[in-house]
Amino acid sequence: MTVNELIQKSEDYLKDSNNANYLADIKILIAFFMKTSLAKLYAIQNDKINFKIDDYWQQLMAYRNGKPIQHITNLQNFYGYDFYVDYNVLIPRYETEELVDNINIIIDEILLNNGDKPLTLIDIGTGSGAIAISLGLENPSLTIYASDISTEALKVAKRNIKQLNCKNVKLLEGDMLEPFIKNKIKADLLVCNPPYIPKNQNISNRVKNYEPHVALFSDIDGLYFYREIFQNWQKVVKKNGILCFEHGYDQKKDLEKLVKEYFPNQKYYFQKDINKKWRILFINIL
């Protein structure tokens, strides 16, 4: 069987599977089995497949039943870098790349105005390390501390630091601000993409059954982790520092109320993502 024939057969098998991404994911899966890149798959479309077809169908069936393609390939590209991912970490999302992009702009501005001022950044709840490592690779002069409460997630982050040869990210284990306070770390930039799904909210089985709940769910309104940071940021952020958060697309109103309560004298702004959903919050400490 050729690559092209397998693509056709797989499309027939998945066309009524209720998965919007199946056309792209089939190609990712076949490229993975052919040990080639997606970009090169087109060039070998008439080649015979070189793997055991049973193994492939087994994975395609698992995919049809909800297993994320990233858990089969153990790969997610984020900000141009290939991250190892598995069931211990949140699969880094496209929206989060936009957070990283905005932080890169902020870092450029700070460096432009302050010369080669050494900057320290902390990333709370780093998961795969996607935010911390891509910022570290883009900004080699930064010192970055990234934390997580999950030992297993930190193993994944460690693997990515090594795989991507990132020299300026150090990992810490612990609950929220505690490891930074304990190590007397004070940052110029605090970044956090916390679990923000309200604990009773219904979400797709694809996410609920395969991604770690510690990375997804918060308390009843989904704002627990923001409150925790808003109450104690002074312990870990320097004067003139900046706090950067991702949040749920429907949380702006409630989050803004909290910001006004905890930061009555600070400047803040929200930003929309590419889908025109409010997603990002920045607070400038004056």
Ligand SMILES: C[S@@+](CC[C@H](N)C(=O)[O-])C[C@H]1O[C@@H](n2cnc3c(N)ncnc32)[C@H](O)[C@@H]1O
């Ligand atoms: C939404 S995920 C974000 C992962 C990664 N930063 C990203 O953007 O792809 C939230 C992360 O927070 C971690 N986490 C959950 N509770 C925590 C806590 N109390 N203290 C520190 N990290 C926590 C989870 O293990 C998970 O890795």
